[in-house]
Amino acid sequence: xxxxxxxxxxxxxxxxxxxxxFARARPASEVLPGLFGKAQAMEMLKPKxxxxxxxxxxxxxxxxxxxxxxxxxxxSGPGWQTRMNAALADWLKTHTPDDLNL
Numbered sequence: 001x002x003x004x005x006x007x008x009x010x011x012x013x014x015x016x017x018x019x020x021x022f023a024r025a026r027p028a029s030e031v032l033p034g035l036f037g038k039a040q041a042m043e044m045l046k047p048k049x050x051x052x053x054x055x056x057x058x059x060x061x062x063x064x065x066x067x068x069x070x071x072x073x074x075x076s077g078p079g080w081q082t083r084m085n086a087a088l089a090d091w092l093k094t095h096t097p098d099d100l101n102l
Contacts, residue, residue: 058085
């Protein structure tokens, strides 16, 4: 490994702000309308919380599965829950709710 860089001199393209820099700073709500127009600036300043809503949402459920079934799906790697959902959806294509009655 090489020498560690000193944090004070490592980032020359983004130096630490001085009190004068802070004094000149203006809020985004004042600067953005001049750069992008008022409508675009208002859109940019709207708070965006969480991920976008999906067209088709899924339901959260808790269920108990056989350990071997769960281990097999988990062993298939990331996305195992989506694959498990697809496997159940595929099963429903050839079965009816009456098939569930044991």
